[in-house]
Structure formats: structure tokens, C-alpha cells
Amino acid sequence: MCRSLRGGISPRFLPVSRVQPAMPTLHTxxxxxxxxxxxxxxxxxxxxxxxxxxxxxxxxxxxxxxxxxxxxxxxxxxxxxxxxxxxxxxxxxxxxxxxxxxxxxxxxxxxxxxxxxxxxxxxxxxxxxxxxxxxxxxxxxxxxxxxxxxxxxxxxxxxxxxxxxxxxxxxxxxxxxxxxxxxxxxxxxxxxxxxxxxxxxxxxxxxxxxxxxxxxxxxxxxxxxxxxxxxxxAAHQEYKRSVGQAPSEATVHSQLFDKGWPGTDHRTLRNSTVEDWIAAGKPPAGDRPGEDETVASDAAGNPVERYGDDPPLPDMEGNVEALPMYAGQSAGLATxxxxxxxxxxxxxxxxxxxxxxxxxxxxx
The missing domain is CATH 3.20.20.70 (Aldolase class I)
Incomplete structure (x- = not known):
């Protein structure tokens, strides 16, 4: 298998001519x-x-x-x-x-x-x-x-x-x-x-x-x-719109939405849940605002908690904006x-x- 030039551009990525560079291929x-x-x-x-x-x-x-x-x-x-x-x-x-x-x-x-x-x-x-x-x-x-x-x-x-x-x-x-x-x-x-x-x-x-x-x-x-x-x-339309409208600085790296997968860092968009938690001084689990509050429901009517790890899905109803909208710092480019x-x-x-x-x- 041919390898790319480590520390540089792949040979399949380099222009053919240094005088009139050709449009490169992307086969790697x-x-x-x-x-x-x-x-x-x-x-x-x-x-x-x-x-x-x-x-x-x-x-x-x-x-x-x-x-x-x-x-x-x-x-x-x-x-x-x-x-x-x-x-x-x-x-x-x-x-x-x-x-x-x-x-x-x-x-x-x-x-x-x-x-x-x-x-x-x-x-x-x-x-x-x-x-x-x-x-x-x-x-x-x-x-x-x-x-x-x-x-x-x-x-x-x-x-x-x-x-x-x-x-x-x-x-x-x-x-x-x-x-x-x-x-x-x-x-x-x-x-x-x-x-x-x-x-x-x-x-x-x-x-x-x-x-x-x-x-x-x-x-x-x-x-x-x-x-x-x-x-x-399979994302709620509000989730898709939020990703498209969010600048890169609108994301937060935390362990906030931990019900379902505790102890793992994640990056999400700032939303009402994040802002309220920050305003409260970033308290630990158990002391967060609206700790056990149900903010949405899925298609079967099952409750979705504020600090759960479920993102907003198409069939959810309620305050889906408060749920974790996972997004990276590239969010501002997904317009x-x-x-x-x-x-x-x-x-x-x-x-x-x-x-x-x-x-x-x-x-x-």
C-alpha cells in the first residue's frame, strides 16, 4: 500500500506541475x-x-x-x-x-x-x-x-x-x-x-x-x-438549524449531559440548560438546576430528562432546545x-x- 508523505501532503494530493498546477485527485x-x-x-x-x-x-x-x-x-x-x-x-x-x-x-x-x-x-x-x-x-x-x-x-x-x-x-x-x-x-x-x-x-x-x-x-x-x-x-429540525447557525465559540466542553453515559467529556452547543448551569456556578451532578426535570418526550411518550445524553431526535416533542445538541467547533462552517x-x-x-x-x- 502506498503511503502519504508523513508531515506533508499526500503524493496523490500534490499538483502535477509547479508551473501550471493541475486539479489534484483525492484518492488516498x-x-x-x-x-x-x-x-x-x-x-x-x-x-x-x-x-x-x-x-x-x-x-x-x-x-x-x-x-x-x-x-x-x-x-x-x-x-x-x-x-x-x-x-x-x-x-x-x-x-x-x-x-x-x-x-x-x-x-x-x-x-x-x-x-x-x-x-x-x-x-x-x-x-x-x-x-x-x-x-x-x-x-x-x-x-x-x-x-x-x-x-x-x-x-x-x-x-x-x-x-x-x-x-x-x-x-x-x-x-x-x-x-x-x-x-x-x-x-x-x-x-x-x-x-x-x-x-x-x-x-x-x-x-x-x-x-x-x-x-x-x-x-x-x-x-x-x-x-x-x-x-x-435523524436529528430534530431545531437541532439541524442550531448547528447551521452556531459560530465555533458557541460550543462547550463539559460532562454536563451525563445521565446515560457518566464521566465522559463531550462538546455541545450552548443552550438554555448549559447557560443555566453556568449561571448557577457549574454545580456538580445532584445540585444542577432542574436536575430531574423532564423537558421532552419521545414518539412513544417516554420522558426525556434535562441532563440525559439523548440529542433532539425527529420524533421528540417538548423543549428539545434544552437537550444536548452535540456539535464540534466546526459548527460555524456547517451553514x-x-x-x-x-x-x-x-x-x-x-x-x-x-x-x-x-x-x-x-x-x-
Whole structure:
């Protein structure tokens, strides 16, 4: 497998001529490894991920992903089968390993995914080493999200096929204390000797960010916030609008929405719940304003608490604005709600243009 120039731009990303730079291609080792056209990965954005979104991204040439950790085994099989029926392109599933987040054994969940025929399994918030052989024995690929070089080295030693380097700017639950720009090249350097493709995650929402990720030595970009604002995403319309209207400084890194997954950092948009908590002096769990208050309900009429970890979903009613709207510092770049295929094509066009412009600016 051909590797990118670590610490620099991928050879497939470089302009052909220094005199009249040609529009670069975006085919990287990630594309070859997972069978996609473009190095664009839709992050598994929790309950907001769905077969319609994953299939649309994969059909557009990127890699769609499903979050299945919070689904039971039958529902996991169902969403995989629905995605398979909607696309012939590769897609993946994500399993969170943190026992605080899980409601069923990882091994059982993994078996359900593999038995359903999923081709790519992504692990996060824990060491997936114990499951790598199981995935490989089934002839499938393993991705592992990491937040440090040490985690990356452990994953490489375990034989993972693709690393996802998640920086601190990311939306949703965050497992790194390091920003994307310094983290990605360090992990890319660590992965270079073993030819493990690296995907950059955190703070990327347009083609310039994709181009920057490739320039840092990554082989692809992992975008969550941008795809929350996709037409196919299973997010409440108020959530989508809020992401599109929010500037980067409108996000907060905390452990505030901890009912369901305690003790894990996450990044959300500022909303009434966040503002009231800040105004009260950021009290700990048990002393927060409206601690046990129900602010919304789901389609079945089940109560949704203020500090729960459920984001606003399409079928929720009530004060959905008060719920956690997970978003990264790239929120200010996700300005429009668009079809997923248009998001992918725009990202590709913008990344090519950014690389072309860089070539023109440096060719003299």
C-alpha cells in the first residue's frame, strides 16, 4: 500500500506541475483500504446516524457509518440490513467500548454486526485489541478511534486496519485532550512504518479542512457535525438549524449531559440548560438546576430528562432546545442543511480547489 508523505501532503494530493498546477485527485490509501472513492467518512453520530444517512454518504463515494452501541441486537441487525438494502457501497458500524455507555456485552454486539454482514467495524472509547482477531477472522476491517500516540501504538500493535485520530475540537463525546492539528501528524508518524491509514477527526466541516487533514499526513477526514445538518440525518429540525447557525465559540466542553453515559467529556452547543448551569456556578451532578426535570418526550411518550445524553431526535416533542445538541467547533462552517450526497460532493470540490490554490500559491 502506498503511503502519504508523513508531515506533508499526500503524493496523490500534490499538483502535477509547479508551473501550471493541475486539479489534484483525492484518492488516498484510505480509499484503497476500504473501497471508497473519496477520503470522506461520516462519523457515527449516535442516535442521529441512520440507514438513510449512511447509505447516502456511501453512495456518494464516501464512507457512511452507523452508531449501534445503544441499539439492542435485533435493532442492530435491522439497521444494518436496511443500509445494505439501500446501498451496494461499503459502510461501517461503530461500537463504544466504555462499559459506562454499554447496555449489552461488546462480544455479543460484535457478533450481531458480523453475522449481519457488516464489512467495517469501528471501535471507540476503549481498547479494541481483544476484538481485532474476531473481526479479521470474519474477513472484515477494523477501525479504532484514538486520542493519543500511546493509544495509536496499542491499536497498531493489535493489527487494526485504520486509525481515527480524534482531536479535542470534536463534537459529541471526546476522548482526547490534544487538538487535531498537533495530534494528527504525530499519529500519522506513528502509523507510517506499518502503513496504517489515518483518518483525522475533530473540527473539520468543509473541504479546506479535508485538505488540511491530508496536508497533516492523514489519509482521510471524519466529519460528524457537518452531517448532523444533512437532510437524511435523524436529528430534530431545531437541532439541524442550531448547528447551521452556531459560530465555533458557541460550543462547550463539559460532562454536563451525563445521565446515560457518566464521566465522559463531550462538546455541545450552548443552550438554555448549559447557560443555566453556568449561571448557577457549574454545580456538580445532584445540585444542577432542574436536575430531574423532564423537558421532552419521545414518539412513544417516554420522558426525556434535562441532563440525559439523548440529542433532539425527529420524533421528540417538548423543549428539545434544552437537550444536548452535540456539535464540534466546526459548527460555524456547517451553514446549510443539505442532502448528504451534496455535502460529500461539495467537500470533494472544495478540497480539490484548496489543494489547487495551494499549488498556485507555492509554485513560483
Amino acid at each position: 490509501p484510505l480509499c484503497a483500504a476500504v473501497g471508497i472513492d473519496y477520503p470522506i467518512v461520516q462519523a457515527p453520530i449516535g442516535s442521529v446516524s441512520c440507514p438513510e444517512l449512511a447509505a447516502a454518504v456511501s453512495d456518494a463515494g464516501g464512507l457512511g457509518m452507523l452508531a449501534v452501541t445503544w441499539r439492542d441486537l435485533d435493532e442492530t441487525r435491522t439497521v444494518i440490513e436496511e443500509t445494505q438494502a439501500a446501498t451496494d457501497a461499503p459502510f461501517g458500524v461503530n461500537l463504544v467500548l466504555d462499559p459506562e455507555a454499554r447496555q449489552r456485552p461488546t462480544a455479543d454486539h460484535l457478533d450481531a454486526c458480523l453475522d449481519a454482514g457488516v464489512e467495517i467495524v469501528s471501535f471507540a472509547f476503549g481498547d479494541g485489541s481483544a476484538y481485532v482477531d474476531r473481526v479479521h477472522d470474519a474477513g472484515r476491517l477494523v477501525m479504532q478511534t484514538v486520542g493519543s500516540v500511546a493509544e495509536a501504538e496499542t491499536a497498531i500493535d493489535a493489527g487494526v486496519d485504520v486509525l481515527v485520530a480524534q482531536g479535542w475540537e470534536a463534537g459529541g463525546h471526546v476522548q482526547s485532550d490534544v487538538a487535531t492539528m498537533p495530534l494528527v501528524p504525530q499519529i500519522a508518524d506513528a502509523a507510517a512504518e506499518d502503513d496504517v491509514p489515518v483518518v483525522a477527526a475533530g473540527g473539520i466541516a468543509d473541504g479546506r479542512g479535508v485538505a488540511a487533514a491530508l496536508a497533516l499526513g492523514a489519509d482521510g477526514a471524519w466529519l460528524g457535525t457537518r452531517f448532523v445538518a444533512a437532510e437524511e440525518a 446549510d442543511v443539505l442532502p448528504a450526497d451534496e455535502i460529500v460532493s461539495t467537500l470533494v470540490d472544495e478540497a480539490r480547489e484548496a489543494a489547487h490554490t495551494l499549488g498556485e500559491r507555492t509554485s513560483g
